[in-house]
Structure formats: C-alpha cells, structure tokens
Amino acid sequence: xxxxxxxxxxxxxxxxxxxxxxxxxxxxxxxxxxxxxxxxxxxxxxxxxxxxxxxxxxxxxxxxxxxxxxxxxxxxxxxxxxxxxxxxxxxxxxxxxxxxxxxxxxxxxxxxxx
Amino acid sequence: xxxxxxxxxxxxxxxxxxxxxxxxxxxxxxxxxxxxxxxxxxxxxxxxxxxxxxxxxxxxxxxxxxxxxxxxxxxxxxxxxxxxxxxxxxxxxxxxxxxxxxxxxxxxxxxxxxxxxxxxxxxxxxxxxxxxxxxxxxxxxxxxxxxxxxxxxxxxxxxxxxxxxxxxxxxxxxxxxxxxxxxxxxxxxxxxxxxxxxxxxxxxxxxxxxxxxxxxxxxxxxxxxxxxxxxxxxxxxxxxxxxxxxxxxxxxxxxxxxxxxxxxxxxxxxxxxxxxxxxxxxxxxxxxxxxxxxxxxxxxxxxxxxxxxxxxxxxxxxxxxxxxxxxxxxxxxxxxxxxxxxxxxxxxxxxxxxxxxxxxxxxxxxxxxxxxxxxxxxxxxxxxxxxxxxxxxxxxxxxxxxxxxxxxxxxxxxxxxxxxxxxxxxxxxxxxxxxxxxxxxxxxxxxxxxxxxxxxxxxxxxxxxxxxxxxxxxxxxxxxxxxxxxxxxxxxxxxx
Amino acid sequence: xxxxxxxxxxxxxxxxxxxxxxxxxxxxxxxxxxxxxxxxxxxxxxxxxxxxxxxxxxxxxxxxxxxxxxxxxxxxxxxxxxxxxxxxxxxxxxxxxxxxxxxxxxxxxxxxxxxxxxxxxxxxxxxxxxxxxxxxxxxxxxxxxxxxxxxxxxxxxxxxxxxxxxxxxxxxxxxxxxxxxxxxxxxxxxxxxxxxxxxxxxxxxxxxxxxxxxxxxxxxxxxxxxxxxxxxxxxxx
Amino acid sequence: xxxxxxxxxxxxxxxxxxxxxxxxxxxxxxxxxxxxxxxxxxxxxxxxxxxxxxxxxxxxxxxxxxxxxxxxxxxxxxxxxxxxxxxxxxxxxx
Numbered sequence: 001x002x003x004x005x006x007x008x009x010x011x012x013x014x015x016x017x018x019x020x021x022x023x024x025x026x027x028x029x030x031x032x033x034x035x036x037x038x039x040x041x042x043x044x045x046x047x048x049x050x051x052x053x054x055x056x057x058x059x060x061x062x063x064x065x066x067x068x069x070x071x072x073x074x075x076x077x078x079x080x081x082x083x084x085x086x087x088x089x090x091x092x093x094x095x096x097x098x099x100x101x102x103x104x105x106x107x108x109x110x111x112x113x114x
Numbered sequence: 115x116x117x118x119x120x121x122x123x124x125x126x127x128x129x130x131x132x133x134x135x136x137x138x139x140x141x142x143x144x145x146x147x148x149x150x151x152x153x154x155x156x157x158x159x160x161x162x163x164x165x166x167x168x169x170x171x172x173x174x175x176x177x178x179x180x181x182x183x184x185x186x187x188x189x190x191x192x193x194x195x196x197x198x199x200x201x202x203x204x205x206x207x208x209x210x211x212x213x214x215x216x217x218x219x220x221x222x223x224x225x226x227x228x229x230x231x232x233x234x235x236x237x238x239x240x241x242x243x244x245x246x247x248x249x250x251x252x253x254x255x256x257x258x259x260x261x262x263x264x265x266x267x268x269x270x271x272x273x274x275x276x277x278x279x280x281x282x283x284x285x286x287x288x289x290x291x292x293x294x295x296x297x298x299x300x301x302x303x304x305x306x307x308x309x310x311x312x313x314x315x316x317x318x319x320x321x322x323x324x325x326x327x328x329x330x331x332x333x334x335x336x337x338x339x340x341x342x343x344x345x346x347x348x349x350x351x352x353x354x355x356x357x358x359x360x361x362x363x364x365x366x367x368x369x370x371x372x373x374x375x376x377x378x379x380x381x382x383x384x385x386x387x388x389x390x391x392x393x394x395x396x397x398x399x400x401x402x403x404x405x406x407x408x409x410x411x412x413x414x415x416x417x418x419x420x421x422x423x424x425x426x427x428x429x430x431x432x433x434x435x436x437x438x439x440x441x442x443x444x445x446x447x448x449x450x451x452x453x454x455x456x457x458x459x460x461x462x463x464x465x466x467x468x469x470x471x472x473x474x475x476x477x478x479x480x481x482x483x484x485x486x487x488x489x490x491x492x493x494x495x496x497x498x499x500x501x502x503x504x505x506x507x508x509x510x511x512x513x514x515x516x517x518x519x520x521x522x523x524x525x526x527x528x529x530x531x532x533x534x535x536x537x538x539x540x541x542x543x544x545x546x547x548x549x550x551x552x553x554x555x556x557x558x559x560x561x562x563x564x565x566x567x568x569x570x571x572x573x574x575x576x577x578x579x580x581x582x583x584x585x586x587x588x589x590x591x592x593x594x595x596x597x598x599x600x601x602x603x604x605x606x607x608x609x610x
Numbered sequence: 611x612x613x614x615x616x617x618x619x620x621x622x623x624x625x626x627x628x629x630x631x632x633x634x635x636x637x638x639x640x641x642x643x644x645x646x647x648x649x650x651x652x653x654x655x656x657x658x659x660x661x662x663x664x665x666x667x668x669x670x671x672x673x674x675x676x677x678x679x680x681x682x683x684x685x686x687x688x689x690x691x692x693x694x695x696x697x698x699x700x701x702x703x704x705x706x707x708x709x710x711x712x713x714x715x716x717x718x719x720x721x722x723x724x725x726x727x728x729x730x731x732x733x734x735x736x737x738x739x740x741x742x743x744x745x746x747x748x749x750x751x752x753x754x755x756x757x758x759x760x761x762x763x764x765x766x767x768x769x770x771x772x773x774x775x776x777x778x779x780x781x782x783x784x785x786x787x788x789x790x791x792x793x794x795x796x797x798x799x800x801x802x803x804x805x806x807x808x809x810x811x812x813x814x815x816x817x818x819x820x821x822x823x824x825x826x827x828x829x830x831x832x833x834x835x836x837x838x839x840x841x842x843x844x845x846x847x
Numbered sequence: 848x849x850x851x852x853x854x855x856x857x858x859x860x861x862x863x864x865x866x867x868x869x870x871x872x873x874x875x876x877x878x879x880x881x882x883x884x885x886x887x888x889x890x891x892x893x894x895x896x897x898x899x900x901x902x903x904x905x906x907x908x909x910x911x912x913x914x915x916x917x918x919x920x921x922x923x924x925x926x927x928x929x930x931x932x933x934x935x936x937x938x939x940x941x
Contacts, residue, residue: 002629003637004853005893008860010632012867012886013287014625019871020284021617025929026276027876027922031883033283034914035867038890040290041906043632045897047298048645051638055898056649056661057735064649067661068898069642072297074665075246076894076902078677079290081739081827082253084914085684086286088834089257090279091921092688093264093272095838098925100269105930109273121791124672125778128679132774135767178672180790180798181655184644187672224690231683238676250676257680261687272691291628298635301643322631606647662901727904735900743908750916831913838920 005046012039026094026104030087037083041076048072117174120163120191123199123241126156127234131227138223146214149226153207153233160196160203167196168588173602175243182606183243184304190243190603194443194589198240198365201447205361205454206233208564209354212458215558216353216465219266225352228265232258232358239366243603245293246303248370249286252334255363256282263351274346281333281343289330295323306603309377309596320383327374328390334367336424338397345405348417349470353461356413360420360453365446368424372431372593379596392432398425399526403533412460413470415537416453419496422530423449429526430511435518436594441510443590444583448495448503448575455568456492459485462561467552475541477550484557486545488565493538495572498531503575506583657797657813658732666737667816671792674819675777678826682774685830688837696843705755713755720748728824732813738820742827749832753839761836766829773826780815780822856896863889874929880918887911 012035019032048069056067094104101109130152137148167174173192180186191199210229217225235255242248260282264275297303299319300311312320333340348356375391378384402422409415427449430442462485463478464470478486495502498509508527515523575582592599635641642649648669649661658664666674704710728741752759784793796802797814806812863886870882887910894903 002633004856004860005897006629006632006637008863008893010625010628011864012890013291013628014621015864015867015871016287017284017624018617018621020280021620022614023871023929025876027918027925028871028879028929029280031870031876031879031918033280033287034883035870035886036283036287038886038906038910040287040294041902042890042893043291044294044297045894045899045902046637047294047635047641048899049638049897050640050642053898055735055900057900058649058653058659058661059733064646067649069645070648070661070665071303071645072294073662073899073902074670074673075293075297076899077662077666077737077739077905078246078250078673080902080905080910081677082250082257082286082680084909084917085257085680086253086260086279086283087914088838088917089260089684089687089691090276090283091838091917092691093260093275093279095921095924096264096267096272096691097269097276099842100272104925109269116789118785118790121785125782125785125791128675129775129778129782131679132682132771132778135771177790178792179668179784180788180793181669185647186669221690221693224686224693227686228683228690231679234679244672246670247673247676250673250680253680254676254683257683257687261683261690264687264691267691267693295631295635298641301641301645303644316634319631319634322627660901662899736904737901740904740908743905743913747908747912831909834917835920838917838924841924 003046005042005049009039009043009046012036012042024105024107026097026106029106030090030094033090034083034087037079041079044072044076044079117166118176120159120174121176121178121189122159123156123163123237124189124234126159127152127230127237131230131234134223134227142222145222145226146210149213149229150207150210152230153203153210156233157200157203157207160200163191164196164200167191167193168585173592175603183603184302184307185606187247188243188304188603189241190305190599191241192599192602193592194369195241197447197585197589198362198369199237201450202233202236202240202362205358205450208454208458209357211560211564212354212357212461215561216461219352225262225265228258228262229354232262232355232363236362236366239370243305244303245296245305245308245374249289249293252289252331252367252370253286255366256286256334259347259359259363262355263347265352265355266350268350270346271350274343274350278343278347281340285330285333285340288326292323292326292330295319295326304603304605305373305377306600307605310600310605312378312381315381317382320378320381321386324375324378324383324387325390328371328387331367331371331374332394334363335371335428336364336367336398336421337394337428338401338425339394341398341421344421345414345417348420349411349414353457353464356461357454357457360417360457361450364420364424365450368427368431368446376593376596388432388434391428395425395428395432396526398422398428399530403530407533407537410472411470412472412475412541413457413464415541416456416460419534419537420453422534423453423496426511426527426530429523430514433514433518433520433523435514436590437517438511438514439594440587440590441507441514443593444510444586445504445507447582447586448507451568451571451575452492452495452504455488455565455572458561458568459488459492459565462558466555472541472544475544476548477545477552479546480554481550481552482555482557484562484565488569489545490542491569491572493542495576497535497538501573501576503572503579505576506579653807656794656816657803657807658816659807660732660734663732663737663816663820667819668794668814671781674823675781675792678774678777678823681827681830682770685770685833688834692837694842697840698843699757699760699839700841701757704757709755713751717748717752720751721745724748724824724828728820729817731820732816738823739827741820741824743831745824745828746831746835750835753835761832766833770826770829770833773822773829777819777822777826780819859889859893859896863893876922876927876929877919880915880922883918884911884915887914
C-alpha cells in the first residue's frame with residue numbers, strides 16, 4: 001500500500017507529463033511543466049517526512065529526536081526557486097514566439113526543420 | 115598556496131557576473147574587454163589548479179563553509195576535473211575574443227553575464243562532489259543556455275530555446291525524482307558516501323534511480339530520445355555559444371552521468387544501466403550520422419556530427435573497461451578541440467558571408483583560404499585519418515571494443531566514420547573544387563591566430579599522441595577508480 | 611488519437627515503475643543519516659534555531675549561492691530576451707480609487723513584513739526567498755494600481771548586482787579569515803552572539819546573508835514583472 | 848479506522864489532483880493558470896501538514912503567487928483561449 005502523499009506526488013508528475021506530451025498550446029505545456037515540478041517537490045518532502053515528528057525548528061519543546069529531516073526541505077526550497085526561474089524564462093520565450101508567429105500552437109511553429 | 119583557493123574557480127565568474135551592471139555604467143565598449151580579462155584570470159586559476167593536481171598527483175578538495183564532506187558540500191578537483199576546467203576556461207577565453215566580432219545584437223551586458231554564468235555552470239558541474247549541488251549547477255548551465263539560445267530573438271532562436279526549455283524541464287524533474295529515491299534509501303547526498311553505501315541499496319530502487327538520473331542528464335548530454343533540441347539550438351544560437359555548447363556543455367553533462375553511474379560499479383544495478391547507456395549511445399550515433407547526411411546548412415550538419423560523436427563517447431563509457439574509458443576521455447578532449455575549431459571557423463564564415471548554408475562554402479578556398487584550410491583539417495581529423503588527433507581516439511576505442519569482443523561496436527565506429535567521410539568530403543569538395551565569383555576576403559588576424567593554434571594542436575596530438583594520452587589516462591583513472599575516489603574525499607564519520 | 615493513446619500508455623508504465631520503486635522507500639520511516647548530524651549539531655555549529663535555515667545558508671551554502679545565481683540568470687535572461695529599443699506600458703484603465711489608496715497605504719507595511727521575514731529567517735519559518743517574494747508583491751501591486759508606474763531602474767539594477775556581489779564577498783572574507791569559502795567567520799572565528807541563541811542577534815552570518823538574498827530576490831522578481839508588463843512600442847524595432 | 852487528520856490528508860490530495868486535471872483540461876488559459884495556482888496552494892497546505900513550514904511559505908509566495916502572476920502577464924501579451932482542435936502534437940521531433 002502506497003501512502004496518500006506518494007500517490008498525490010506521482011499523480012501530479014504524470015498529469016504534468018501527459019500535458020507536455022499531448023497538448024499543442026505552448027502555455028498549456030508550461031502549465032504542465034509547472035505542475036510536474038510541484039509534484040516532484042511534494043515527493044521530495046514526503047520522502048523526508050518521519051511520522052509523528054514536528055518541524056525542524058528547535059525552540060522550546062522540540063529536540064533533535066522529535067524533528068523531521070531538514071535536508072529535503074532545504075533541497076525543495078532550492079528546487080522551487082529554480083522552477084519559477086525556468087517558468088519565467090520559458091514564458092518570455094513564448095512571448096517572443098507569439099510576436100513572431102502570432103500563434104501559440106506548436107504545430108504551426110515550424111521554422112526549423114532538418 | 116592554500117588549495118582552498120581553488121574555490122575562486124566558482125567565486126570569480128560569479129563575482130564578475132554580478133559586477134557587470136556596475137561596469138555597464140562606464141560604457142558599452144568596456145564590457146567585452148572586461149569579459150576577456152575575466153576569462154583570462156579564470157584560465158590562470160585553472161592552470162594553477164591543473165599544475166597543482168598533476169604535480170602532486172592528489173586531487174584538490176574544496177570544502178565549502180569548512181564542513182567536512184557528508185555534512186558540507188565539497189568540490190572534487192581531481193585529474194579529470196582539473197583537465198576539463200582548464201579546457202573550459204581556455205575555450206571560453208577564445209570565445210570572448212570571437213564574441214567581439216560575432217555579437218552585434220543588443221543588450222551586450224546581459225550577454226556578458228549569461229556567458230560568464232554558462233562557463234561557471236559547466237565548471238561547477240565538473241568539479242562538484244555532491245549530487246544536489248550537481249543539480250544546481252546543471253540548472254545554472256541549462257538556464258543560461260536557454261537564454262543564450264534565444265538571444266538573437268529571431269523566430270528560429272525562440273523556437274529552439276523553447277524546445278530546449280521543455281526538454282530541459284522534463285529532464286530536471288526526472289533528475290530530482292532520482293535524487294529523491296537515492297536520498298530516501300541512503301540518507302546522504304555526497305557522491306563519495308553514496309558510492310560507499312551503494313551496495314546496501316535495494317537493487318530495484320538503485321536501478322530506477324539510476325535510470326531516472328541518466329534520463330535527466332541525457333538532456334544535457336544529448337543522448338537520443340532527449341536531444342531533439344540540440345541541432346536547433348546549435349543552429350540558432352549565436353556562434354560563440356554554439357562553440358561552447360559543443361566543446362564543454364555537453365561534456366559536462368556526459369561526465370556527470372558517467373560519474374554517477376560508475377559510483378554503483380559494484381552493485382547488481384550496474385550492468386543494466388550500462389546496457390541502457392550503450393543502447394542510447396548507439397541510437398544517438400546512428401540517428402545523428404544519418405541526419406547529418408541530408409543537411410544543407412553546414413552549422414546544422416556539424417551539430418548532427420557533434421551529436422554523433424557524443425554518442426560514440428557514450429558508447430565508450432558504456433563498454434566500461436579501463437581501456438574503453440581511457441579512449442572515451444581521449445575522444446572527449448579531441449572532440450572538444452576539433453569542434454571548437456570547426457564551429458569557430460564556420461561561425462566566422464557565417465558572419466563574413468552572411469549565412470552558414472552550403473552555398474557560402476562554394477569556393478571558400480579562394481575567398482578565405484586560411485579558414486577553409488582550418489575547416490579542412492578539422493573535417494579530415496573527425497573522419498579519422500591517421501596523423502590527426504581523432505584517429506588515435508577512434509583507434510583506441512576500436513581496440514577497447516575488440517578486447518571485450520563487441521564486434522557490433524566496431525562496426526558502429528567504422529560505419530560512422532564512413533558516413534562522416536561522405537558528408538565531410540562533400541564539404542571539402544565544395545570548398546576547394548567549386549567555383550565562386552566572389553572576391554577574396556580579408557581575414558581577421560586574431561581569429562586566424564586562434565584557428566592556427568587549434569590546427570597546430572590537432573596535428574601535434576595527431577603526430578605525438580603520447581603526452582596527451584598519458585594525461586588522459588590519469589584523468590580516466592580518476593573517473594574509473596571509484597575506490598580511490600572514496601578514499602580521497604575526507605568523509606566525516608557520519609554513519610548509521 | 612493513436613499518439614494520445616501511446617502517450618497514456620507511456621505515462622502509465624512510468625507511473626507503475628515509479629510506484630514500484632517508491633514502495634521500497636517507506637513513507638514516514640526514519641531514514642536520516644546526515645540529517646541527524648545536522649539536527650544534533652545545528653545549535654553549536656551555526657547558532658540557528660531553525661535547522662532548515664542552517665542547512666540552506668551554512669551547511670549547503672553553495673547550493674544557495676547557486677540558487678541565487680539561477681534567479682539572477684532568469685532575470686537577466688528575461689531582460690535580454692524582451693529587450694527592445696522602445697517599450698511602454700499598455701494598461702488601458704487606471705486602478706480604482708480603493709485599489710490606489712489601499713496600495714499606497716499598504717506598501718510600507720508589506721515591505722516591512724518582507725523585511726521581518728528575511729531578518730528572522732534563523733528563528734522562524736521563512737527567510738530570504740519568501741521575504742524577497744513578499745517585497746516583490748508590494749511592487750506588483752503598484753504596477754496593478756497605477757497605469758504609468760515604473761520602478762526606479764537605476765536603483766534596482768545596481769542593487770541587484772551589489773547584493774549578489776556582497777554575498778560572494780562575505781564568502782571570500784570567510785576564505786581569507788577561516789581558510790574556507792563561505793566559512794561562517796562571524797560565528798566561528800569572532801564568536802559573536804554565542805550567548806543569545808534563539809534571539810535576533812545570533813546565528814553568525816545567517817541574518818546578513820538572508821538580508822542580501824531578500825534584497826536580491828525582491829529586486830529580481832520585480833525586474834521580471836517589470837519586463838513582462840512593458841510591451842514594445844509600435845514602430846520601435 | 849480513519850481519524851480526522853487522515854481525512855484532511857486525503858481531502859487535500861484529492862483536491863490537488865482534481866485541480867491539476869482541471870488546469871490541464873480547461874481551454875480558457877486564464878482558468879488553467881488559476882487551477883495551477885490552486886495546485887500550488889494545496890501543495891503548500893500539504894507541505895505544512897508534512898511539517899515543512901519553510902517550504903510551505905516559499906511555495907505559497909513564489910510557487911503560487913509569483914508564478915501565477917508571471918503566467919497572467921504572459922497571457923495578456925499572447926492569447927487567452929486554446930484552439931478547439933484536438934491536439935496530438937509532439938514537440939519532440941527530429
């Protein structure tokens with residue numbers, strides 16, 4: 001039996017992948033990419049979770065024995081920022097493409113072919 | 115000198131990139147000379163690190179923050195990393211000179227920043243000793259590469275950048291899932307410690323994690339299913355950037371992949387992953403060579419050829435005997451030199467004559483004799499004619515494949531060389547034996563010197579391969595000998 | 611339809627394979643190795659109460675430097691790709707009176723809140739990234755409320771570069787004083803603030819770095835918004 | 848036996864998946880972006896339940912707010928509706 005969070009994370013990754021593989025609208029593909037990244041982040045956090053423990057903030061009451069793993073949280077902080085950076089750049093490129101081709105349909109954008 | 119100063123390899127490009135907005139105030143003219151100066155200093159630091167590593171025979175371990183490895187992040191500048199950091203710095207230096215002529219699209223200051231950060235990303239990918247830090251550097255490389263690909267702001271450039279971004283996004287997500295699996299079963303992110311604990315890992319998880327990591331890095335390393343971006347990006351990006359892609363960005367990706375896979379050398383998951391790399395590499399070679407055959411745009415043709423060569427290197431790493439790894443690393447070095455020369459020359463032709471299409475190359479021997487000569491030497495070398503450098507690496511690769519009795523790979527290498535011969539001799543024929551009515555063009559002195567330098571390097575390595583071969587063998591041992599790698603990293607005693 | 615079916619099949623296979631591998635990584639089990647070391651030593655070694663902050667800034671400081679760089683690249687890339695000779699804002703209508711007055715009124719408070727988030731990063735959840743994003747939201751609000759508004763570019767661009775440079779310089783001072791890049795010289799060499807762990811003036815260079823990160827993230831995100839809002843003027847390239 | 852915390856967990860995961868499906872399937876791109884922001888918000892609650900308040904804050908501030916804002920600006924400069932044709936486009940091609 002797989003836990004609810006794992007299930008949610010894998011579903012998000014697969015939904016995002018589905019959007020990337022089948023959609024034709026560029027912004028839709030980027031929405032898919034963004035959802036996929038959220039799924040990956042959720043997966044990383046759930047890997048670091050330890051049942052019954054509290055957040056790794058060691059004020060009164062919380063000891064090292066009762067805190068969850070801080071590393072995945074640090075990793076996800078990084079991953080989220082990287083994700084938004086990629087998204088912003090991708091949208092910029094999409095704007096440039098729209099100015100040139102007046103469409104966001106990837107089937108109609110075919111300047112380069114070998 | 116304190117070996118920790120090797121961290122300047124990372125700190126210097128970063129600092130200089132952040133300084134550019136202030137430099138810009140002094141005027142647009144100073145930016146490119148400033149870029150040249152920075153890469154020159156970087157080359158100096160890289161040369162110092164290279165000398166240090168190869169004279170003492172010990173890798174430089176940089177501890178960030180002064181924490182010992184599994185706790186803090188470490189940079190591992192071993193024989194391989196030292197060699198490639200030097201190559202990266204030198205190629206970047208040449209490309210800054212080339213940029214002065216080749217880049218006329220505004221805004222130059224942003225170009226300079228992205229250029230420095232692309233160099234930084236590749237350096238970091240090769241030097242780092244931590245798997246998540248590798249991801250961060252991979253993203254630095256990738257995102258600056260996206261921006262530089264689209265830098266010309268034409269429709270084609272934006273399209274290529276878009277393809278690259280989408281594939282890169284999929285790749286980085288896969289990579290992170292792989293990292294999550296690895297971390298979930300081992301509890302550490304340090305490469306040396308992963309290697310130490312690898313045998314304790316559940317084989318199913320190890321196999322899945324490795325496959326995901328290989329797929330994630332295949333975007334940067336241009337292996338088959340995820341390299342659709344490469345020819346477009348090579349064709350559409352500014353010429354100096356194309357050189358950087360081909361000369362070291364790909365290699366950094368490939369190195370990272372091989373480093374991670376070899377950490378699992380003693381586990382049952384290893385053979386399966388090697389087969390995966392072999393299959394991907396073979397497909398890359400076949401498809402790359404066949405696509406190169408029908409190109410009329412020379413830059414795009416070179417791009418496909420570059421992809422095919424990367425496939426050959428991947429096949430060498432997939433065979434994974436010490437000899438094959440030696441040969442693959444040798445091929446990496448040679449390919450970096452040759453492709454830097456080729457893309458530089460073709461880019462130079464494109465900016466002088468307006469287009470990198472085959473028509474510009476007709477009668478190039480009359481118009482730009484020196485450039486045509488450089489392209490010819492590069493082409494002959496890639497095909498694998500004796501007395502040129504790539505002959506030796508292809509030859510060693512053949513020997514290594516024969517040693518383990520994989521005749522399929524022998525056939526692959528020979529077939530690839532044959533196809534290369536066809537399209538490169540077509541180019542050479544167009545350059546020397548076809549007429550053109552255009553005037554002779556004055557060739558730029560700086561570029562001529564760079565090109566002649568690279569040509570000389572090709573021929574010197576071709577005639578006396580031994581010194582470079584010795585260097586390369588040390589570098590390859592660093593990659594292959596994982597036990598030594600674990601021993602060299604001063605791991606703190608954090609154990610279960 | 612064939613291709614779509616193919617895509618669905620590929621996705622299902624991937625999902626099954628992922629789930630299979632993940633089943634071997636039990637949810638909720640204690641898998642810590644390095645993490646345990648961090649939790650046990652974080653207070654003595656860094657002085658931070660929030661272990662995540664200590665990991666982000668101290669133990670894995672290199673990652674954070676890279677992360678800041680990634681955002682910097684994105685901001686630079688957006689500016690490079692949207693660069694045109696002449697650009698202007700094309701909003702058709704001014705914001706309503708409520709929006710305009712409200713945003714004027716709220717601006718200082720939002721910025722204060724952002725600053726609070728990044729200065730207290732070592733004590734409470736938060737830190738430079740959400741703090742910077744909060745500051746950027748304040749400017750986003752100004753863009754929405756006023757049709758003609760533009761950020762002061764000649765302050766923001768150098769500030770962005772300066773904040774990044776200062777981060778590298780703090781790291782280089784560590785290299786000069788302690789012998790390691792990004793060494794926490796305030797906490798480990800000068801030993802400032804050892805007496806007040808859990809209060810504001812502790813945790814070595816974490817507050818300094820988080821302030822720099824906050825400024826940098828705020829200016830960069832605002833720069834991205836600014837570039838996205840302005841459209842090329844008709845006739846200008 | 849299902850206690851209340853688990854109810855909330857299941858509820859959030861289901862809501863997250865449903866909004867992801869809507870985000871992918873809605874033809875109005877503005878609505879799709881709102882769906883994407885909703886995914887981020889629910890993920891942020893999930894992070895909070897998984898004892899990661901730092902990540903929850905960053906996800907809410909950067910993942911949901913900033914990235915949705917940037918998407919909306921991009922939609923303003925391009926077009927709002929996805930075309931009606933059924934898409935089977937493969938971006939990845941040689």
